[in-house]
Amino acid sequence: MNLAAVITAAGSGSRLGRDLPKALVPIDGVSLVRWAASYLASVTDRIVVTAPADAIDDFVAALDGVAARVSVVPGGSSRQDSVAVGLAELADLSDDDAVLVHDAARPFMPVAVFGRLLEAIEHHDAAIPVLAVVDTIVSGVGGEVEYLDRDRLGAVQTPQAFRIGAVRDAHKRAAADGIVATDDASLVLHYGYRLATVEGDPLGRKITYPEDLEAFERRFSSR
Ligand code: C5P
Numbered sequence: 001m002n003l004a005a006v007i008t009a010a011g012s013g014s015r016l017g018r019d020l021p022k023a024l025v026p027i028d029g030v031s032l033v034r035w036a037a038s039y040l041a042s043v044t045d046r047i048v049v050t051a052p053a054d055a056i057d058d059f060v061a062a063l064d065g066v067a068a069r070v071s072v073v074p075g076g077s078s079r080q081d082s083v084a085v086g087l088a089e090l091a092d093l094s095d096d097d098a099v100l101v102h103d104a105a106r107p108f109m110p111v112a113v114f115g116r117l118l119e120a121i122e123h124h125d126a127a128i129p130v131l132a133v134v135d136t137i138v139s140g141v142g143g144e145v146e147y148l149d150r151d152r153l154g155a156v157q158t159p160q161a162f163r164i165g166a167v168r169d170a171h172k173r174a175a176a177d178g179i180v181a182t183d184d185a186s187l188v189l190h191y192g193y194r195l196a197t198v199e200g201d202p203l204g205r206k207i208t209y210p211e212d213l214e215a216f217e218r219r220f221s222s223r
Contacts, residue, residue, distance in 0.1 A: 001096060009021070050073055060072050125194045129204060
């Protein structure tokens, strides 16, 4: 079984309040996208990165020397479109091969989680890392509020692992059916494929706000 990875990094990251694409923001002198690619390079030698169309050269430079064959392609107008573009770059892989779809915004997800995901897709079409929810969660904000049972909830992280045939098929059908989702496993589940969960990790938290970045800077800065 071949294994490749897609890193989505084409977002602007405007909530971070920086004037460069989020994935190029450095921690300890290394851009977020390079942190993510370096972790993935320990399990795969082939990585596709979706980048903002006007920053391709900067991303190629940021990824220079990562220990894998890295292609940088212009992303789409949504995360879902960007993943579809990334998967299209892997057209030569066969349906039974595997792909990890990861967000550059979660660059510090530990390699141990990749292992759990890859083991899970030996018997499933897809696997997601899930972290227990620590906050009490409500739905219907601004309207009729409903409290949800926290013990049954989990926060979904990336990377998500797939048999590539399943995620390709789900993306193609979702595009035709006009279905939009915030992750890829929900599409795969929607079209009837078998989805497993594995334990996620707090280090896989998404970097969204300046405070998230500061927390990782404190943890990963060597100076
Ligand atoms: O916006 P959000 O935080 O959900 O984005 C998740 C990931 O998707 C980020 O790594 C971002 O760079 C990526 N993305 C993308 N193409 C887009 C929008 C977001 O690759 N058009």
